[in-house]
Amino acid sequence: MSIITLALATTSCMKLEVQPGNVIGDTVDAGKEAFQSIKRSRNGEEERDFSHKISYDPTASNAINITNCKKEMMEVISASELTVSQILTESSEVIGEEDSKSVQCAAKVVVTKNA
Numbered sequence: 197m198s199i200i201t202l203a204l205a206t207t208s209c210m211k212l213e214v215q216p217g218n219v220i221g222d223t224v225d226a227g228k229e230a231f232q233s234i235k236r237s238r239n240g241e242e243e244r245d246f247s248h249k250i251s252y253d254p255t256a257s258n259a260i261n262i263t264n265c266k267k268e269m270m271e272v273i274s275a276s277e278l279t280v281s282q283i284l285t286e287s288s289e290v291i292g293e294e295d296s297k298s299v300q301c302a303a304k305v306v307v308t309k310n311a
Contacts, residue, residue, distance in 0.1 A: 241281060241306050246273060252290060252297030262288040265301040273307070282306040 248269035252261055265288060273280060288301035 239308075241308050243284065243304060244278075244307050245302065245304050247300065247302040248272060249298055249300045252292070252299055254297075258290050261290065261299045262301060265299040266303075269301055269303065273305070277310045278307040279310055280305045280307055 246269055248265055250261070250265045250268060253264070256264070266286070270280065282305065284304040284306065286301070286303040288299065290297055290299050292298050
């Protein structure tokens, strides 16, 4: 296994772990990710991870509980004077026992600061 470190003139360093047999594909993927990061930085955007947790509403379905969690998370992001321009990944889950459930959601997003 080799480790390649890419130094970017406009950003910090990026470390890439390359598995044998995947050197070319992993290097291309890292290059794409670095390019996107530089492009976003120049546009005043950045990637951020957010997570949120709410109490489970037993009168609503799992889908509605998850939707409510995501909605609240986006409201928290907006209240922090950020605008989401792209959602890169998102996840959610209902956790806990029957009488003490909660809903947790998370997202990796591209944000810009509101002017």
